[in-house]
Amino acid sequence: MTEATSVNVEQQIHALVGDIHKLPTPPLVFTQISRVIDNEDASAYDVAGIIAEDPAMSAQVLKLANSAYYGLAHPVPHVKQAVIVLGMNEVKNVVLAASAISAFRKSSADREYQDEFWRHSLAVAVGARMLLRTFQAKKILEAETAFSAGLLHDLGKMVVFSYAPEEHQKIQQYLQETGGPDCRAEREILGLDHCQIGAYLAQHWKLPADITSAISYHHTPQESAETGAYDAIVHVADVLAHRAFGSSGEEDNSSEVLQVGCLERLRIPPDDFGRLTVMVVEEYTRSETFLHMAS
Numbered sequence: 001m002t003e004a005t006s007v008n009v010e011q012q013i014h015a016l017v018g019d020i021h022k023l024p025t026p027p028l029v030f031t032q033i034s035r036v037i038d039n040e041d042a043s044a045y046d047v048a049g050i051i052a053e054d055p056a057m058s059a060q061v062l063k064l065a066n067s068a069y070y071g072l073a074h075p076v077p078h079v080k081q082a083v084i085v086l087g088m089n090e091v092k093n094v095v096l097a098a099s100a101i102s103a104f105r106k107s108s109a110d111r112e113y114q115d116e117f118w119r120h121s122l123a124v125a126v127g128a129r130m131l132l133r134t135f136q137a138k139k140i141l142e143a144e145t146a147f148s149a150g151l152l153h154d155l156g157k158m159v160v161f162s163y164a165p166e167e168h169q170k171i172q173q174y175l176q177e178t179g180g181p182d183c184r185a186e187r188e189i190l191g192l193d194h195c196q197i198g199a200y201l202a203q204h205w206k207l208p209a210d211i212t213s214a215i216s217y218h219h220t221p222q223e224s225a226e227t228g229a230y231d232a233i234v235h236v237a238d239v240l241a242h243r244a245f246g247s248s249g250e251e252d253n254s255s256e257v258l259q260v261g262c263l264e265r266l267r268i269p270p271d272d273f274g275r276l277t278v279m280v281v282e283e284y285t286r287s288e289t290f291l292h293m294a295s
C-alpha cells in the first residue's frame with residue numbers, strides 16, 4: 001500500500017466508524033510478548049510474567065492449555081508451566097487469538113453472524129497451519145504465524161459489523177440481491193473492502209508484517225509481493241474452508257475460487273484438493289475449543 005493510498009484508506013475508515021479511536025486497542029499483552037520473544041535471551045519465565053499481569057488472559061491460557069485441544073497427559077497448574085509445555089510461540093499465538101476474539105465479543109448483536117464468522121476464521125486458521133505443515137515443511141515458515149494469519153484474515157468484516165452496523169446490513173442486502181464476491185459488495189457500499197479495513201487494523205495493532213500482508217492479499221495473492229509468504233497459504237485455506245463448510249454467512253461465495261498459480265506456488269497437487277477439504281474438517285473438529293476460550 002502506498003503512503004497516499006493508506007492515508008485515503010484511513011480517511012475512509014474514519015468516515016465509516018466515526019472516530020478511529022473507537023476501534024479496539026492493540027492487544028497489549030501480545031505486543032509485549034512479541035517484544036520479549038524477539039530478544040534472544042527471553043525465557044518462558046519472562047513470557048509467563050507478562051501474562052500473569054493480566055488475570056483474564058492467564059485464565060484463558062490455562063483453560064486452553066488444559067483443554068482437549070492439546071491433550072496433555074497431566075494438568076498444567078500455572079501459567080509458567082503452560083508456557084514451558086506449549087512453547088513461547090504457541091502461547092503468543094493463543095494470546096493473539098484470545099485478544100482478537102474478545103476485542104469483538106462485546107456486542108450482543110446478531111450472535112449467529114459472529115459465531116459463524118469465528119467458525120469460518122478458525123477453519124481457515126487450522127487449514128493454513130495444515131497446508132504449511134503438509135507442503136511447506138522445508139521452508140522457514142512458522143505454523144503459528146499461519147494459524148494467526150488465518151484466524152484474522154477477515155477481521156475487516158468484524159470492524160464493519162461492530163462499528164458500522166447500518167453499512168453491514170446494506171452489504172448483506174446487496175449480497176442477497178446481487179451475489180458475491182464480498183469484496184465487490186463492500187467496495188460498492190463502503191468504497192473499500194474488508195481486506196483494506198483488516199490490514200489497517202492490523203497495522204494499528206502493530207501485528208507482524210506477514211500477518212498484515214495475508215489480511216491484505218488473501219483474495220488476491222497474485223498481487224502480493226514475493227515476501228507475502230503466507231498470502232497464498234491463507235487464500236488456499238480460505239477456499240478450502242468455503243468448500244468444507246459452505247458460505248461464511250454470506251449468501252453467495254461461489255466466487256470464492258482459487259487464484260491461478262496458487263497451488264503451483266505452494267506445490268500442492270490439484271488432485272489433493274478433495275482430500276485436503278476432508279482434512280480441514282477433521283482439524284477444525286479437533287480445534288473447536290479455541291472458540292470457547294474467549295467466551
Ligand SMILES: [Fe+2]
Nearest residue numbers: 153154218219
Ligand atoms: Fe475475505
Ligand SMILES: [Fe+2]
Nearest residue numbers: 153154238248
Ligand atoms: Fe474468509
